[in-house]
Amino acid sequence: xxxxxALTLTAINDSRHVAPTNNGRPxxxxxxxxxxxxxxxxxxxxxxxxxxxxTMIKCSVCGHGWIEGRAIEIxxxxxxxxxxxIDKSFEPDFEIRRLVDATRDAQEAFARxxxxxRVMTAAWVGLALIATTPAVYALSFPDSVVKxxxxxxxxxxxxxxxxxxxxxxxxxxxxxxLLVDGKRVISIKGEIANISSTQRKIPWLRFGLKDAGKAEVxxxxxxxxxxxxxxxxxxxxxxxxxxxPETAGEVEIRFARAEEIGSNNRP
Numbered sequence: 001x002x003x004x005x006a007l008t009l010t011a012i013n014d015s016r017h018v019a020p021t022n023n024g025r026p027x028x029x030x031x032x033x034x035x036x037x038x039x040x041x042x043x044x045x046x047x048x049x050x051x052x053x054x055t056m057i058k059c060s061v062c063g064h065g066w067i068e069g070r071a072i073e074i075x076x077x078x079x080x081x082x083x084x085x086i087d088k089s090f091e092p093d094f095e096i097r098r099l100v101d102a103t104r105d106a107q108e109a110f111a112r113x114x115x116x117x118r119v120m121t122a123a124w125v126g127l128a129l130i131a132t133t134p135a136v137y138a139l140s141f142p143d144s145v146v147k148x149x150x151x152x153x154x155x156x157x158x159x160x161x162x163x164x165x166x167x168x169x170x171x172x173x174x175x176x177x178l179l180v181d182g183k184r185v186i187s188i189k190g191e192i193a194n195i196s197s198t199q200r201k202i203p204w205l206r207f208g209l210k211d212a213g214k215a216e217v218x219x220x221x222x223x224x225x226x227x228x229x230x231x232x233x234x235x236x237x238x239x240x241x242x243x244x245p246e247t248a249g250e251v252e253i254r255f256a257r258a259e260e261i262g263s264n265n266r267p
Contacts, residue, residue, distance in 0.1 A: 038064035166203060166255055167196030168229070175251050186244045188251055192224070193234035201228045206256035207239060209248035217245040221256045 032050065034043045036059040049055070050070035058065040173190035188207060194200045208219040218241070226235045 032070075034068055036062060036064055037066055038062050167194060167198070167200045168202065168255070169193050169195045170205075170253050170255075173251075173253060180242070183242055184244060185240055185242050186248065186251075187238070187240045188253070189236065189238040190253065191234050191236050192226070192229070194229035194231055197231050199228050199230050202226050202235070204256040204261050205237065205239075206254055206260055207241075208252040209241075209244055210250050210252060211245075211247040212249055216252070217248055221261055 031044050032047045034045060034057075035041065036043075039059060039062040041059060041061045047070055050068060054067040054069045056065060057068050169192070171191050171193060173188065176187045178185040178187055186209070192202055202224050205222045205224065206219060207222065208216045211217050220239075220241065222237065222239045224235065224237045226237075229235060
C-alpha cells in the first residue's frame, strides 16, 4: 500500500529494527494501524518495525513527526474459574434447630426457677403466718385470751395493756378527803356501766391507794351487791376508808381477781 511505503521510507531509526525473535515481540504478520496526529492519515505497518521503547516516525503527507510505540498484545485469561467450596459442615436448618432448642431449654429452666421461688415464698409466708398468728390474735382479742387463760392477764399488765374481760366500764370516779370525828377519811364514788351487748354481772371492785411515786400503799375490795346490768345500763358505787396512810395521794380502781377477793392488806 502507498501509506505503508510512505511511512516506511520516512521512519526514523528504522535501521535499528531487527527480524522478529521469540523475545516478546509480536509476530511479523501482526499489523499496527497508525494515524498521524496532525492530518489523520492512516498507515498500516508491521508491528515488528517498532521498538518497545518507541520509534520516531514522520508522516509522508504533512511532514509531522512523532514517537510511536509498539502495540502490546493483550491476552485474555482463559484459566477456568473453580467453583466455590461449600462447607458442608454448616447446615442452616441444624443451626436453627439448635438455637430453638437452646431457647426452649432456657425458658423451661427459667419457669422452673420461678415456680420454685414462688413455692419457697409461699412456704415462708405460711410459716410467718403460723408463727405470728397467735401473737396477732392475742393482741387483737385480749378479752378472749384472758377468758380462756386467766393467767394471761399478768402478761397484759406487764405490757401495760388494759384488758376488759367483763364488758363493764368504771367511770366518773371522784375521790374526797374528809375529816370525820377528827379522823381522816377518804371517800370514793363512781359509776359502773355495761358497755357490752349482753347482760353482765358486776364483780368485786379493787381499790388501791398510791403515793406520789406511784407505789401502792394500801388496797381493799368492795362488793357492790348490785343486780346484773343489761346492755347500756349503769349503777353507782361508794366506798370509804378511815385513817388511810398519810402518803396516799391517788386511787386505782379495777375489777378484783378471784384470789384477791376478801383481802384488805397493806403492801
